[in-house]
Amino acid sequence: DAKTTQPPSMDCAEGRAANLPCNHSTISGNEYVYWYRQIHSQGPQYIIHGLKNNETNEMASLIITEDRKSSTLILPHATLRDTAVYYCIVRAPGSQGNLIFGKGTKLSVKP
Amino acid sequence: EPEVTQTPSHQVTQMGQEVILRCVPISNHLYFYWYRQILGQKVEFLVSFYNNEISEKSEIFDDQFSVERPDGSNFTLKIRSTKLEDSAMYFCASRMTGTSEAFFGQGTRLTVV
Numbered sequence: 001d002a003k004t005t006q007p008p009s010m011d012c013a014e015g016r017a018a019n020l021p022c023n024h025s026t027i028s029g030n031e032y033v034y035w036y037r038q039i040h041s042q043g044p045q046y047i048i049h050g051l052k053n054n055e056t057n058e059m060a061s062l063i064i065t066e067d068r069k070s071s072t073l074i075l076p077h078a079t080l081r082d083t084a085v086y087y088c089i090v091r092a093p094g095s096q097g098n099l100i101f102g103k104g105t106k107l108s109v110k111p
Numbered sequence: 112e113p114e115v116t117q118t119p120s121h122q123v124t125q126m127g128q129e130v131i132l133r134c135v136p137i138s139n140h141l142y143f144y145w146y147r148q149i150l151g152q153k154v155e156f157l158v159s160f161y162n163n164e165i166s167e168k169s170e171i172f173d174d175q176f177s178v179e180r181p182d183g184s185n186f187t188l189k190i191r192s193t194k195l196e197d198s199a200m201y202f203c204a205s206r207m208t209g210t211s212e213a214f215f216g217q218g219t220r221l222t223v224v
Contacts, residue, residue, distance in 0.1 A: 034212070043115075043202050043215030044154060087154075098144060098167060099204075099213060101154040 003027070004088045009106040012082075018075040020105050022088030025069040030092050033064060034099070035073045037084040044087065044101070047073065078109045113137040115216035117203050123222045127192050132219045134186045134203030143186045144204040144213065145178065147171070154202070160186065193223045 005023040012018040024033060034049040048055055048062045050071075055062045061074040075082055087104040116135040124130050136143050145157040158168040160178055177189045186205075190197055200220050206213040 038154070041148075041200055041218070041220075043204075043217045046212040046214060049212060098146075098156040098159050098169075099154075100156065101146075103153060 003090050003100070004102055006086070006088055006102065006105045008103065009108070011108050011110060012075075012078045014080060014109055014111050015077055018073075018078040018082065018107055018109070020073040020075075020086050020088075020107065021070065022072070023070045024088070024090050027068050027090050028092070031090045032092070033062065033068075033071050034089045034091060035060070035062065036087045036089065036099070036101075038087070038104070039081075039084040044099075047086075078107075080109050080111065083107060083109045113214075115203055115205055115214050117201075117216035117219050119219060120217070121220045121222070123224060124193055126195060126223055130190050130193055130221065132188045132190075132201050132203075132221070134188075134216055135184055136186055136203065136205030137207070137214055138184070140205035140207045140214075142166075142206040142208070142213075143178075143180070144206075145188045146202045146204065146215075147199040148202065148218075149196075149199045157188070157201075190221075193221075195223050197221060198223045 032049050032051050035047040036044040038044045048060050050062045064071045085104040085106050118133045143160040146154050148154045156169050158172045159166045175191050179187050200218045202218045203216045204213045
C-alpha cells in the first residue's frame with residue numbers, strides 16, 4: 001500500500017497558486033518525497049522530489065515540514081493544462097525499488 | 112529532451128493470443144520498469160529489470176508475463192495467453208543509476224476481446 005495520504009480532489013482557479021498537501025507520517029530517514037502527475041491517461045510525469053529542504057524547479061515548489069511528516073506541492077500559477085491527478089510517493093534513493101502509486105489528488109483548474 | 116518511447120500506442124488482441132509490448136528506454140538508463148493501469152484504477156507496478164535480469168516483481172506478474180531486453184535498446188513485455196482482465200494501459204519507465212526520478216512512456220493501451 002502507498003505510504004502517503006492525499007485528499008482525493010481539489011479545485012483551483014486559473015492563475016492562482018495550487019497547494020497540494022501530502023501526509024507521510026511513517027517516512028524513514030533516507031526516504032525522499034517524490035511528486036508525479038498524470039494528465040488524463042498519459043504516462044506519469046515527474047515533477048519534483050526532495051529529502052528535507054524545500055525544493056524549486058521550473059514546474060513547482062516542494063515544501064517539506066521540519067519533522068518530514070508532511071509536504072506541500074505548490075504550482076505557483078496554475079493553468080488549465082495543470083488539471084491532472086497528482087501523486088505523492090516516498091522512496092529511498094538509489095534502490096531498485098519501484099514506485100508505489102496511491103490514488104493521488106485530482107486537481108481541477110477552473111477558468 | 113530524451114524520452115521513453117512505447118509501441119504500439121493501441122493494440123487489440125483476441126483472448127488467448129500472445130502479445131508483445133515494446134519500449135525504448137532512455138539510452139543511458141540502466142533500470143527498467145513495467146507498470147499497468149486498468150481503466151479508472153491506480154497505476155500498479157509489474158516488474159523491474161536491471162543488469163539483464165528481473166530485480167523485483169509484483170503478484171500480478173505471474174507465469175503468463177515475461178520481460179526481455181533483446182538488443183540493448185529495446186525492453187519488451189510479453190503476455191503469453193491474454194485474458195480479458197489484461198486489458199489496461201501498460202507503461203514502461205526507465206531510470207539512470209545514481210538519480211532517483213523515473214521517466215515514463217506514454218503507454219500502450221491493450222484491449223483484449
